[in-house]
Structures are given as structure tokens and as C-alpha cells.
Amino acid sequence: MHQDAQVAMIHRLFGHIDAGTTSYADTIQHNPITRYTCAEQFSRERQVLFRETPLLLGLSARIANPGDYVVEDVDGLSILLVRDREGGVRAYHNICRHRAAPVATGAGNARRFTCPYHAWTYGLDGALKAVPDADSFDGICKAENGLFEVPAAERHGLIFVRPGGGAAIDVDQHLAGLEDDVSTYDFDTFHHYRSLTIERQMNWKLCPETFMEGYHLQYLHRNSVGSIFHSNLMVFDHFGPHSRLTLPRQRIANLRDKPESDWHLVPETAMIYTFFPNVTLVVQAGHVEMWRSYPADGVPGASRVQVSVFTPEAVEAEKARAFYEKNIDLAIRTVDGEDFPLSEHIQTGHGAGAHDAVIYGRNEPALIHYHQSLVAALTG
Numbered sequence: 071m072h073q074d075a076q077v078a079m080i081h082r083l084f085g086h087i088d089a090g091t092t093s094y095a096d097t098i099q100h101n102p103i104t105r106y107t108c109a110e111q112f113s114r115e116r117q118v119l120f121r122e123t124p125l126l127l128g129l130s131a132r133i134a135n136p137g138d139y140v141v142e143d144v145d146g147l148s149i150l151l152v153r154d155r156e157g158g159v160r161a162y163h164n165i166c167r168h169r170a171a172p173v174a175t176g177a178g179n180a181r182r183f184t185c186p187y188h189a190w191t192y193g194l195d196g197a198l199k200a201v202p203d204a205d206s207f208d209g210i211c212k213a214e215n216g217l218f219e220v221p222a223a224e225r226h227g228l229i230f231v232r233p234g235g236g237a238a239i240d241v242d243q244h245l246a247g248l249e250d251d252v253s254t255y256d257f258d259t260f261h262h263y264r265s266l267t268i269e270r271q272m273n274w275k276l277c278p279e280t281f282m283e284g285y286h287l288q289y290l291h292r293n294s295v296g297s298i299f300h301s302n303l304m305v306f307d308h309f310g311p312h313s314r315l316t317l318p319r320q321r322i323a324n325l326r327d328k329p330e331s332d333w334h335l336v337p338e339t340a341m342i343y344t345f346f347p348n349v350t351l352v353v354q355a356g357h358v359e360m361w362r363s364y365p366a367d368g369v370p371g372a373s374r375v376q377v378s379v380f381t382p383e384a385v386e387a388e389k390a391r392a393f394y395e396k397n398i399d400l401a402i403r404t405v406d407g408e409d410f411p412l413s414e415h416i417q418t419g420h421g422a423g424a425h426d427a428v429i430y431g432r433n434e435p436a437l438i439h440y441h442q443s444l445v446a447a448l449t450g
């Protein structure tokens with residue numbers, strides 16, 4: 071965030087702290103639990119949100135150098151994300167044109183991708199380079215049988231992919247005004263520290279939703295991060311379907327004695343960005359966490375969450391590693407140890423059909439905005 075905007079945001083936070091308020095929606099809202107259980111809704115989400123919408127797959131550092139690649143499971147669709155020789159980001163369906171075996175697994179650096187089944191070989195640009203016993207394929211045209219490429223775009227250190235193919239991605243247009251803010255973080259200079267996968271028996275939306283209000287901090291998280299932050303106090307802003315929550319730490323009070331030129335937002339807050347529809351990016355002093363939530367197993371009640379941690383410097387020294395491990399451990403313990411088990415119980419309750427709807431309070435504006443955005447995307 072630009073410095074003048076940081077100062078304005080800190081004034082908004084002090085306003086809420088002094089008045090005992092938070093950002094409010096105009097009215098409460100009831101959200102039907104079928105949004106978490108209905109097969110028809112789920113099938114539409116899979117098509118519209120996880121195939122047609124540009125999805126944030128990572129910061130640039132996930133594939134930092136030419137030849138770097140990573141395979142991502144996007145709701146059952148294997149996507150091969152590659153940095154090509156020219157330094158551009160490319161995305162392919164990770165499916166061999168011969169008989170559809172995956173041509174890559176995991177992550178690494180490669181000059182080419184050789185299918186493990188019959189050794190058809192593709193370049194970083196997706197072109198089919200070699201076919202063993204090509205005579206048996208009756209002069210198959212290599213130029214027409216490269217990997218199936220889908221739109222990918224990189225801007226402000228963020229990588230987006232439209233997994234199902236379609237129009238090229240205009241990142242700034244997609245970000246709907248959020249680009250001005252995210253461009254100030256220099257995400258393109260961050261380093262990938264590590265990633266992990268969490269599988270949970272809960273609808274994929276329950277992951278982004280758990281980051282969308284600060285109302286629960288003093289209760290659910292009273293033994294972890296609850297005392298670090300102000301509870302039930304967040305500044306909410308939205309940009310198209312995306313949103314930003316600014317959550318103040320208790321220690322922000324120290325800024326009151328300092329000149330505004332020394333007011334910096336990130337050390338005093340957690341900045342929680344929702345990149346519609348499935349990614350939460352938490353920016354805080356020291357590191358950035360990206361939580362990407364996808365449907366799993368083709369059912370509404372299961373999800374796969376990919377957590378990636380990025381750091382402003384490469385973590386090499388043991389002391390630095392210990393510092394990051396401690397911070398990351400607290401984040402994982404809080405979300406995976408406290409939020410997600412509760413989310414699984416919520417999903418079980420929804421599945422049992424004992425109630426019709428959940429209620430969002432006026433103090434939960436991000437949840438209300440999120441579901442309005444989902445309805446608009448799915449019916450638009």
C-alpha cells in the first residue's frame with residue numbers, strides 16, 4: 071500500500087479502536103446451506119470458478135528461473151506451470167498427447183518433459199519434439215500435437231492461470247482496482263520458502279471464509295493468536311469480487327506516539343486479501359502466506375488446501391530458518407489446528423440437513439460480499 075494510504079488506513083483503524091467498532095455491512099444476511107452441499111451448485115462452481123475464471127496459482131518465485139516447473143492439481147485438472155527459456159510463464163494441461171499420461175510430477179527444473187509412458191518429449195514451449203518409432207504414427211504432425219496450452223499471465227509478482235482455457239488474462243482488469251495496492255509489495259522479489267497440502271472434509275469455500283472475519287479471534291483462537299490482534303475489529307474494502315481485510319495487532323497503539331512519516335501498516339497488522347474465488351493471501355511482517363483452496367474428490371464436502379509460504383529474503387541461515395519455522399508453525403497450528411477442525415464439523419452439520427441457513431452479522435461484511443460475488447459469478 072502506498073505510504074499515504076497506509077497512514078489513512080491507520081487512522082481508520084484508530085477510529086474503530088477508539089469507538090469500539092468495526093467495518094459493517096448494511097444488513098445481516100442469511101446464506102442457504104445448500105451452497106455447501108448442493109450437487110448442482112457444486113457442478114456449476116467447478117465449471118465457472120475452477121475452469122473459466124483466472125485463478126491465482128502462486129507468486130512468481132514458485133517458478134523463479136527458466137526451466138522451473140511445478141505441477142498443480144486444480145480441482146482434479148493437472149496443470150503444468152513452467153517458466154520458459156525467455157522467462158515467460160506458460161501453463162499446460164499436464165497430459166501427454168499420445169495416451170494422456172502426465173508428462174511431469176512435483177516440481178523442479180527441466181530442459182524438456184519426457185512422458186514416462188512411451189517417451190514422447192515436449193519442450194518448455196509445449197512443442198512436441200520427439201516421438202519414438204514415429205513411423206508407427208503415420209507421419210503425425212508434431213506442430214499440431216504439442217501440450218495443450220491454457221492462458222497464463224504474470225504481473226506484480228502474481229501468476230494467474232485460466233485452467234480450462236479461453237481468453238487471455240488481463241491481470242489488472244481482473245484485479246478490479248486491487249492492482250494499485252498489490253503492486254506496492256514487490257511480490258516479484260519474494261522467495262518461495264515451502265509449500266504443503268492439507269486435505270479436509272469440508273467444502274472448499276470454508277477455507278477462504280475462515281479468514282473473512284475477526285469476530286472469532288478472541289474465542290476460537292484465545293490460546294493461539296487471539297491476544298495478538300484486536301478481536302471483532304477489521305477494516306473491510308472490496309475490489310470487484312476480491313476483498314481486503316486489515317486486521318490490527320494490539321501493538322499498533324505504539325504508533326500513536328510516533329510521527330505519521332514512521333507509520334507503516336504491515337508490521338502492525340495482518341493484511342488479508344481474498345483473490346476471488348479461492349485464494350487467501352496473508353501479508354504480515356516477515357512472510358507472506360498463500361492459502362489456495364480447491365474442491366477435492368469431485369464432491370462438495372471435500373477440499374484440498376495448498377499452503378505456500380514466501381519470504382522477502384532467501385532463507386539460508388539456521389537462525390532465519392528457525393524464525394520462519396516458528397511463525398509458520400503458529401499459522402498452521404491456528405488455521406489447521408483450530409479453524410479447519412471446526413469447519414469440518416460445520417460441513418457435517420450442513421450435510422445432515424438439520425438447518426436451512428447460516429447468518430452473517432453486519433460485523434462480517436467480507437462474508438456477505440463474498441457470497442454476493444459468488445452468486446453474481448455463478449448466475450452471470
Ligand code: FES
Nearest residue numbers: 166168169185188
Ligand atoms: S502416453 Fe505419453 S508417450 Fe504414451
Ligand SMILES: [Fe+2]
Nearest residue numbers: 280286291409
Ligand atoms: Fe481463524
